[in-house]
Amino acid sequence: MWHGVPRPEDGRVTEIIAGLYLSPPEFLALLGAVALVVARWLPPAARPRVTIAAGAVLVPSAIVLGAVGIRWQMLPVLAGAAVAAPFALSPLLRRRTGRPAWRARRWLAVPGSVACVGLIATGPVAAWAFPVPVFPEPSGRFAVGTRVVQWTDPRRPESFTADPHDRRTVVVQLWYPARKSPAGAPRAPYLGRTEHEARTVSDALARQVGLPGFLVDGVPRARTRAVFDAPVADAGGRFPVVLFSPGSGGVRTQNTAWAEELASHGYVVAALDHPYDSAAVVLADGRTIRSETVSTGDREEDERLAAGWTAVRAADLGFVLTQLDRLGGGEITGPLTGRLDTGRVAVTGHSMGGAAALLAARRDRRFDAVVDLDGYPHGPVSPALRQPALALTQAITSGTDPRYLPRLTEALELSTATSYRLTVPGAAHLTFMDGPLYLPPVPSLVGSLGRTESPHVVAAATLAFLDATLRHEPGDLAGVLSAYGDLSVHHPDDGR
Structure with missing residues (x-):
């Protein structure tokens, strides 16, 4: 369910997804960040597609948020994505240059992924605790x-x-x-x-x-x-x-x-x-x-x-x-x-x-x-x-x-x-x-x-x-x- 809340001063839109209290760009940035972390654990054939898709969603969303103003709740999401990005992109880049694919060892990847997920999860929790208020639709006839x-x-x-x-x-x-x-x-x-x-x-x-x-x-x-x-x-x-x-x-x-x-x-x-x-x-x-x-x-x-x-x-x-x-x-x-x-x-x-x-x-x-x-x-x-x-x-x-x-x-x-x-x-x-x-x-x-x-x-x-x-x-x-x-x-x- 979407609640559209137009901003009259500059034409921007802060639509809020009910329950998550995230705007569409924030929600897409969250999905992209999660996908970057998950890509590390997918089968080799799926990793490149998921990584590219995550970047295609995350980068434009981050640009839009930068233009309209990033809420503090999104900073840990973007930080988690930034930490996960090198591990997700490195195998893809090395494959394109013909070098052998590199993957972080499990002892480093597991705590790193957990830390990234923790950072990313902080965002929606904070957005839920301190949301952009969504006003109820008045029930009267006027x-x-x-x-x-x-x-x-x-x-x-x-x-x-x-x-x-x-x-x-x-x-x-x-x-x-x-x-x-x-x-x-x-x-x-x-x-x-x-x-x-x-x-x-x-x-x-x-x-x-x-x-x-x-x-x-x-x-x-x-x-x-x-x-x-x-x-x-x-x-x-x-x-x-x-x-x-x-x-x-x-x-x-x-x-x-x-x-x-x-x-x-x-x-x-x-x-x-x-x-x-x-x-x-x-x-x-x-x-x-x-x-x-x-x-x-x-x-x-x-x-x-x-x-x-x-x-x-x-x-x-x-x-x-x-x-x-x-x-x-x-x-x-x-x-x-x-x-x-x-x-x-x-x-x-x-x-x-x-x-x-x-x-x-x-x-x-x-x-x-x-x-x-x-x-x-x-x-x-x-x-x-x-x-x-x-x-x-x-x-x-x-x-x-x-x-x-x-x-x-x-x-x-x-x-x-x-x-x-x-x-x-x-x-x-x-x-x-x-x-x-x-x-x-x-x-x-x-x-x-x-x-x-x-x-x-x-x-x-x-x-x-x-x-x-x-x-x-x-x-x-x-x-x-x-x-x-x-x-x-x-x-x-x-x-x-």
């Missing part, structure tokens, strides 16, 4: 379009700088229901509008978690399922709106698979970059703003800082809703003018973004529902939530912050609307974002649901909740949510 906007709040000073004239600016990416694009239409890059922006953001994210940037060099190569500036879908009327705030240091695209799934089902998702909090925010003028939110190691001080950062994020969410309301009403012109239903709005977020969503919902009655993706509620839990809420969490273990569950439960029980806490078995903190698509499948890191099931579960549970609360679709919401994990339902009277 194709998905995306666009990026930048808005400045003239009423709010930038609290992270000392310049009194600096005003708070946010970058927002919209995913929306679109008309189906022509076959072969270029898909949007994953981490930015351009490959340069994607690499800037990828390097910043890697530095933030202490990883060398080259380990995740496949991430900025990825292409999503959305098309930039695709025409808005003709059908569907006005679309409900879902705002999203990423985790601490996270970026607006970190939940792309989730956003595309929601958009394919008729929602407009608006995800925010929070400057000076997100790992890297590339502004329209080319400036890059990097994160300045750093923990101190002191629990009380960090909680105070986190509460302040959460408040800034909540204000960002309220401002963006105001801008979307103006866009929906025609005060701001754009492709989505008149297509947004800002009378049906959910606010959502992952980790600290989930805390910001809870706080924004308390502050702003314009939000009709709230979804917290494994976010600890920083700051006060009052006033009480008046909107229905869904909190998706990983399993609570002995390693979980002991304050997390009591604080989250308190926030939900104080709500004057029915709220839900869904604990997803096999989930980890990064299950609730795109991490399982491109990080090593280590359960403690990304959970044990797998690269296919992780985005499906999170999006399906979110959709069920949004359909019930924003579209008021009939059905047993608790029953649907229970299919995805252990559900606790908090009715308005339960906490009284």
Whole structure:
């Protein structure tokens, strides 16, 4: 099975073979390298043909990889081929010059072949552990379009700088229901509008978690399922709106698979970059703003800082809703003018973004529902939530912050609307974002649901909740949510 992911900037293609996470040139280079090693052990009559065929496959593939950019995962493959090549080619060359064929003695050939195979095998293993992410095909009836906007709040000073004239600016990416694009239409890059922006953001994210940037060099190569500036879908009327705030240091695209799934089902998702909090925010003028939110190691001080950062994020969410309301009403012109239903709005977020969503919902009655993706509620839990809420969490273990569950439960029980806490078995903190698509499948890191099931579960549970609360679709919401994990339902009277 092939997944075609066109690269719009230069026409190159990074098609990925499902399961191996290798592009066609990488796969052919792997086959050529293996064939060079195997040739040494074939009967004399077959060796020349196999060696020539291996070279005919390997050399062009290596040239193509050199032209488009070699991923580090392919270096051991090419190294193994380079070591094997003299042993495979020497008998062929000596025969052509009329000299007696030479073969390495078995005591040298066996460990040499084993070493070459070990090197070559490292490549696909590394590609599987750190792949170019393949985004799932959205299951809804709409194709998905995306666009990026930048808005400045003239009423709010930038609290992270000392310049009194600096005003708070946010970058927002919209995913929306679109008309189906022509076959072969270029898909949007994953981490930015351009490959340069994607690499800037990828390097910043890697530095933030202490990883060398080259380990995740496949991430900025990825292409999503959305098309930039695709025409808005003709059908569907006005679309409900879902705002999203990423985790601490996270970026607006970190939940792309989730956003595309929601958009394919008729929602407009608006995800925010929070400057000076997100790992890297590339502004329209080319400036890059990097994160300045750093923990101190002191629990009380960090909680105070986190509460302040959460408040800034909540204000960002309220401002963006105001801008979307103006866009929906025609005060701001754009492709989505008149297509947004800002009378049906959910606010959502992952980790600290989930805390910001809870706080924004308390502050702003314009939000009709709230979804917290494994976010600890920083700051006060009052006033009480008046909107229905869904909190998706990983399993609570002995390693979980002991304050997390009591604080989250308190926030939900104080709500004057029915709220839900869904604990997803096999989930980890990064299950609730795109991490399982491109990080090593280590359960403690990304959970044990797998690269296919992780985005499906999170999006399906979110959709069920949004359909019930924003579209008021009939059905047993608790029953649907229970299919995805252990559900606790908090009715308005339960906490009284």
